[in-house]
Amino acid sequence: MTHILAVDPQQLIAKAAEELKKQKLVQPTSWSPFVKTGHHKERRPDNGDWWYYRSAAILRSTAKLGPVGTQKLRHKYGGKKDRGHKPEHVYKASGSIIRKILQQLEKASLLKQVEKGAHKGRVLTAQGQSFLDKIAVQISKENHKQQKQ
Numbered sequence: 001m002t003h004i005l006a007v008d009p010q011q012l013i014a015k016a017a018e019e020l021k022k023q024k025l026v027q028p029t030s031w032s033p034f035v036k037t038g039h040h041k042e043r044r045p046d047n048g049d050w051w052y053y054r055s056a057a058i059l060r061s062t063a064k065l066g067p068v069g070t071q072k073l074r075h076k077y078g079g080k081k082d083r084g085h086k087p088e089h090v091y092k093a094s095g096s097i098i099r100k101i102l103q104q105l106e107k108a109s110l111l112k113q114v115e116k117g118a119h120k121g122r123v124l125t126a127q128g129q130s131f132l133d134k135i136a137v138q139i140s141k142e143n144h145k146q147q148k149q
Contacts, residue, residue, distance in 0.1 A: 003136035004063055007143075013133045017049065017058035023109040027054045029100055038079040038093035052149045055101045059110060059124075063132055067114055067121035 004012065020026050026049035036044050037054070047053065054077075061076060062068050077093035102122055107112045110128035114120065124132070 003133050003140065004060065007136045007139045009060065012132070012136055013053060013056045013060060015054040015139060016059060016132065019131070019135060020055050020059075021049065021052045025110065026052065026101065026104040028052075032097075035094070035096050035097070036079055037097060038091060040079040040091040040093075053102070054097065055105065058098065058101050059128065059132065061106060062105075062111060062122055063124045063129070067116055067119045067123050069121040070095050070099050070102065072121070073102075110140075 028126050032051050033048075034044065036042075037050070057077075058073060061073065065072065071092075074092035074095050077098070078091055079093075080088040083089060102111065105128070106113070106122065109125055110131060111122045112125050114123050
């Protein structure tokens with residue numbers, strides 16, 4: 001876990017997204033090219049690989065936040081909507097996208113469902129932890145090489 005939080009989140013998410021795509025651990029749904037990521041967005045994502053990036057971000061968030069469910073992630077990935085003259089309003093992200101990604105990550109044995117007292121949700125498995133740790137170590141080595149030069 002220390003490696004995951006020590007590296008730049010954007011680099012970690014980008015590398016993890018590449019690995020998820022390369023290893024085919026998650027697959028975009030048939031409707032993913034046509035959907036917005038939330039009510040607060042005006043258009044669909046520009047990046048064609050957005051499904052993998054969101055999956056990697058959810059994987060990192062799960063590692064960081066502990067038992068996490070769909071609602072907590074909907075809050076995290078939600079945002080403000082520009083409503084013209086009316087005041088901005090905060091909306092949650094799409095629950096269907098997050099739910100499908102969580103299910104796919106669970107199927108790939110990177111996440112599992114647990115109950116810790118009053119908290120229940122998904123946490124990283126040992127396989128998921130090692131997946132993120134390997135990527136984090138690789139990034140820190142690359143950054144260390146660049147600093148030496």
